[in-house]
Amino acid sequence: MSSRSAGRWLAVQALYQLDVVPTEPAQALAFVVELHAAPPEVAEFAKGLVDDTWTRRDELDRLIAEHLPEAWPLSRIGKIEKAIMRMAASELIRSAEVPTPVVLDEALELVRDYAEDKAVGFVNAVLDKVARRVRPGGVPLAAP
Structure with a gap:
């Protein structure tokens, strides 16, 4: 697993924790970094993702909600799926590289x-x- 993949893996765990247990982003991330003995470069990448995603979560939630089917309010989305979508949307916006x-x-x-397979x-x-909206002209990923 690359450092960035590992950082995303840690970040999504911290973001999920933040949605489940009220705490500070730094505390949630410190917990998962220590639990998995993450190297500094992985922890630093995860920190950027967590900080940006958590700070912009309301904006990201609105962006995600705009692209949900009509019958799916954001509140119906599982916490882990929401954490992953928030993080990906944040990275699409902040990391053009x-x-x-x-x-x-x-x-x-x-x-x-x-998550479940159907997710x-x-x-x-x-x-x-979301990607088509925030990165017009970007190359979308084909369906799995």
């Missing part, structure tokens, strides 16, 4: 690891729409 397919593929790998297609569809 990371290709769109990489961001989406990494997010879908996390969904495969943490993969759903998250893919939503993130593809």
Whole structure:
């Protein structure tokens, strides 16, 4: 697993924890970094993702909600799926140097690891729409 993949893996755990247990982002991240004995470069990348995602979560939630099917309010989305979509949307916005397919593929790998199988297609569809919105002209990822 690359350092960035490992950082995303840690970040999504911290973001999930923040949604479940009220705490500070630094505390949530410190817990998962220590638990997994993450190297400094992995922890630093994860910190950037967690800080940006958590700070912008309301904006990210609105962006994600705009691309959900009408019958799916954001409150219906599982916490882990929401954490992954928030993080991917944040990375699409803040990290132009990371290709769109990489961001989406990494997010879908996390969904495969943490969520039910049926969530993969759903998250893919939503993130593809988000990517088209925030990165016009970007290359979308094909369906899984």
